[in-house]
Amino acid sequence: MKKPLALAISAAALAFTSAALADDPKEGGVVNTIIQPEPPGLVLGMVQNAPTRTVSGNIYEGLLRYSTDLEPMPQLAESWEVSDDGRTYTFHLREGVTWHDGEAFTADDVVFSADVFHRELNPSARAVLQHVESIEATDDHTVVFTLKQPFGPFLISFEAGTFTMVPEHLYAGTDFRNNEHNDHPIGTGPFKFSNWERGTVIELVKNEEYYEEGLPYLDGVNWHIIPDGASRAVAFENETIDVLPSGTVENFDIPRLAEMDNVCMTEEGHEYFSPFAMLWMNNREGPTADKRFRQAVMYAMDREFAKDVLWNGLGNVPLSAFGSNARFQNDDLEPYDYNPDRARELLDEMGYDGEEITILPLPYGETWTRWAEAVQQNLREVGINVETQATDVGGWNQRLGDWDYDLAFTYLYQYGDPALGISRTYLSDNIAKGSPWNNVEGYENERVDELFNEAATAFPDEEREALYSEVQEILHEDVPVGWLMELGFPTLYRCDVQNLVTSGVGVNDGFKDAWLDR
């Protein structure tokens, strides 16, 4: 990507934002929303939990933001360019940005955040930084990242939750974890930390000095902490709460809440994470070691039914290993449509003798239990002898870590790029006992390893696309795991909260543009 193109994209992103704002926003008002569960701390980079990302994404900022199509948009960097060999990234920082305590934000803060703070504290940023050779501030408002070799997902790694900018003047040379400012986070974002009453509420107030003209519109955002799911739903029903971020109420409550007057729902705003539900299939032993059996499972499952009935029609049934929100999806693959006859044929062909296999549901609540029941019934109808084994979270982690299962439910984040969120499930050097999050199924294919590794460092994107297309064809044929659904995690809000979700991380950085039409 050369400079003119980058500028064109940032200009387009700006145009998009201003078009959305054309509705003459009103200033003022405080939005009440929910944070669930209560975060362990609010300093991004030091704490990686989802609730921290949600609250602190409005206090801190990254160099870039991402649209719902995962295109980079300017944030602290107003423009950027990439060298022809894909190894040098130059970011031009916005001028006149100050931290919440009044100090100026400069290129030194970027170098400190990336090279010192995140390298020490933040494993997900470290995974990206291992490709970085050097980070230099060439002047107060220019930072140059030099990579060891091209790294495809580099430009998508700057989201605030993963790669937040922290103030050098408060943290440099201190013991980061015991720094006195951890209790009062200082960022550059549109909202300032005001107060945290443990177990009750986290209050953010408007940053009057915010560098973007006119933003934010809101006077503040209150994140209420209500530990019980039913009580959260009631708080929304009786209008104490204006916004329910995704995952804060039980799935089965969503249709009821969404049907209320003056309630709007959006599925947008989770593209960056795009949780992908999968069915682990043990590739090592038993019937599931046979490719034809795994294909039969894919044909036997009525995934559209699960989507409509269990997930209220939200989400997306994927073609294969790459979800619709991941880049480089190969659309030419033939979908595994619901086809019990084809499944029976495949089982006959492999000579399946009715050996009993087990299925482990994900112990995350009712929806997952129902889902396991549906899949079990689907499989029984094509003649697979399957028994469900109920476990708790500890038992589930342990059995997957020990590879002691035949079929098991899970879901994983995709993080916008195959090299960040997808290849980890299929690479053979990612097979290691003890973790339920790596290549648990035990799939080994040299060609797949080769393609994934090559694609991660290939440049430019056209080359990556070709490599990823081939890998998808192989995976689609081999079915190392079952691809169930890209989950839709909707955000519910009062319709008079305008312009709430404007990015691929939703409310995590969404209150910046939001305003109240009251």
Added chain:
Amino acid sequence: MSFFARFAQNRGALVGLIILLLIIAMAILAPLLFPESPWRMVQRPFLPPLSQDGFPLGTDTMGRNVASGLMHGAWVSLLIGLVSTSVALLIGVPLGAIAGYYGGIIDDVLMRFTEFFQTIPNFALAIVLVAIMQPSITSIVLAIAIVSWPPVARLVRAEFMSLRNREYVEAARLVGQSNTTIILRQILPNTLSPIIVLASLMVATAILLESALSFLGLGDPNVMSWGYMIGAARTVIRQAWWLSFFPGVAILLTVLALNLVGEGLDDALNPKLSRER
């Protein structure tokens, strides 16, 4: 007066018996009337009762036939009730008999052991046991049996203590019958009536326990039981009342019927007591 005539004198018991027979018939007829698995998703989800032919009680959250689930669930509930009660009797009767017959230190040891179980709340212990053993029909039956045998042991012990010094027992001892023979052939038959009455009530308790466990998600995930149906319907109780209502009524009727039958048995087996009442 014949046994049945005495039983039938208690009108409630007769009603209970009829309900119980109906439920047993449901359990037996389930595979004939609904040959398909009750887990099968056969229609649109959330069909209200009587809105479509073949679905008199409607469909559940996933389009499964509620009537089919109810019939198959009857079989599961009765099976678990009967088997776990039998197991509880198998543990409780011998322990109680030995303690009551021999007395002394044996009695002390066995009763302290029994009290150990009695001090832990039944349901809490059952939850722990099922959670440890992983939910399945076997583990649920075992857990229910383990929490419900102590009252049996105490009852049998009390009966044995009052009977062991009767003249017919001393006569048996005098002719040289062994202790085992005396326990099994002389005393035990005379303690049967209170055991039968207690057992009928224990079946009811076992059904309630199983339902409560399933409601909490600790049922056998491969078996459609009434408790499971209510547990799964709990989340949609505001949208679909019928999903929890019918299995709830089924549990209520079964437990009520068993209690009524138990009372009738008590009357029939202890005619003197019932006349005095």
